Amino acid sequence: MRSQAWKLCGGAVRCLRSAATAAATGGGLQQQPPQTLAALQQLHTTVAAAAAAAGGPGPGKLSAKRLGLADVQHVIAVASGKGGVGKSTVAVNLAVSLAVQHGLRVGLLDADIHGPSLPTMMGLSGEPEASEEGLLLPPENHRVKCMSMGFFMKGDTPVVWRGPIVNSAIDRFLMGTAWGHLDVLVVDMPPGTGDAQIGLGQRLPLAGAVIVSTPQDVALLDARRGAQMFRKVHVPLLGLVENMAYYCCPNCGHQDNIFGSGGVAAAAEDLGVPLLGQVPLNGQIRHQSDVGVPIVMTAPDSPAGQAYSSIAGQVKARLSSAPCEAFAKQPTITID
Numbered sequence: 001m002r003s004q005a006w007k008l009c010g011g012a013v014r015c016l017r018s019a020a021t022a023a024a025t026g027g028g029l030q031q032q033p034p035q036t037l038a039a040l041q042q043l044h045t046t047v048a049a050a051a052a053a054a055g056g057p058g059p060g061k062l063s064a065k066r067l068g069l070a071d072v073q074h075v076i077a078v079a080s081g082k083g084g085v086g087k088s089t090v091a092v093n094l095a096v097s098l099a100v101q102h103g104l105r106v107g108l109l110d111a112d113i114h115g116p117s118l119p120t121m122m123g124l125s126g127e128p129e130a131s132e133e134g135l136l137l138p139p140e141n142h143r144v145k146c147m148s149m150g151f152f153m154k155g156d157t158p159v160v161w162r163g164p165i166v167n168s169a170i171d172r173f174l175m176g177t178a179w180g181h182l183d184v185l186v187v188d189m190p191p192g193t194g195d196a197q198i199g200l201g202q203r204l205p206l207a208g209a210v211i212v213s214t215p216q217d218v219a220l221l222d223a224r225r226g227a228q229m230f231r232k233v234h235v236p237l238l239g240l241v242e243n244m245a246y247y248c249c250p251n252c253g254h255q256d257n258i259f260g261s262g263g264v265a266a267a268a269e270d271l272g273v274p275l276l277g278q279v280p281l282n283g284q285i286r287h288q289s290d291v292g293v294p295i296v297m298t299a300p301d302s303p304a305g306q307a308y309s310s311i312a313g314q315v316k317a318r319l320s321s322a323p324c325e326a327f328a329k330q331p332t333i334t335i336d
């Protein structure tokens with residue numbers, strides 16, 4: 001029974017590849033709707049059937065304890081209300097720090113289907129292989145297993161899938177990846193607080209969320225909205241991270257709060273959650289992301305490296321104090 005399920009999943013993997021290829025090479029949904037939609041429909045059918053064959057709750061619902069997530073202890077989200085505030089950079093450095101500095105088994109899922117930056121930031125490229133059982137094998141670097149739509153995209157062609165199809169693809173990456181035994185799976189959420197993010201917050205079996213913001217008022221307002229969104233879907237807030245908190249001139253040492261100061265700490269206090277850390281605005285952070293070696297690997301003792309390590313330590317401590325929170329509510333992923 002079980003092996004049949006895995007074989008069905010192999011079909012799902014092939015379909016995901018062909019759907020991604022259709023989107024990348026043909027310009028996506030608008031140009032090639034029948035192929036892309038058909039591939040995703042097939043993917044839907046095979047994964048749902050696989051769950052049913054593996055003893056899951058039947059077509060329509062996938063238990064989070066099935067398939068690739070079976071041995072994942074905690075899933076956490078790194079989110080931001082506003083785009084471009086450094087959420088992915090925090091997610092990557094948090095994941096690598098948890099693995100390299102704090103000794104955990106870690107995975108990183110890029111849930112940003114439209115702007116996947118994880119392969120570049122983690123120094124990975126090429127299409128993932130499938131396991132004998134048919135699950136995607138996550139490429140690994142810096143001791144972190146990774147999955148991203150970026151692995152399946154060719155060149156600079158955008159993915160033009162819309163809401164439900166994007167949700168489907170994220171669910172398949174979550175369930176259809178052979179994560180193996182992980183202490184923590186970090187999910188880099190797409191930016192914003194719209195339908196997609198609310199849906200993800202409801203569907204993912206989240207143990208908690210880290211919210212990233214810059215100190216700027218417009219970013220903070222959206223960060224507060226993001227925090228409330230997670231509360232509404234009953235996901236605990238692990239804390240806030242202030243990114244680009246200050247700039248320290250490498251020549252004279254003068255420190256400047258370019259985007260303002262104090263706002264993220266005040267928001268954390270209002271929300272009753274910890275301010276996990278303050279990461280400086282620093283050219284090395286950007287450079288290391290661009291070359292695929294996060295700064296926690298190259299300069300762990302720098303102010304930025306220490307900030308990421310401290311954030312990771314607090315997240316680890318919080319997860320250790322609530323070991324089964326992730327699956328306590330037995331979430332399900334609904335396949336429409």
Ligand SMILES: Nc1ncnc2c1ncn2[C@@H]1O[C@H](COP(=O)(O)OP(=O)(O)OP(=O)(O)O)[C@@H](O)[C@H]1O
Pocket residue numbers: 080082083084085086087088089090112115117190191243244279280281282283285286287289290
């Ligand atoms: N602390 C920092 N210092 C310097 N550059 C940074 C810092 N944090 C992030 N960056 C840079 O800012 C840019 C945006 O960062 P990132 O992609 O992590 O943001 P994001 O919030 O995930 O964006 P998106 O909304 O597109 O998902 C990147 O070029 C990144 O290298």
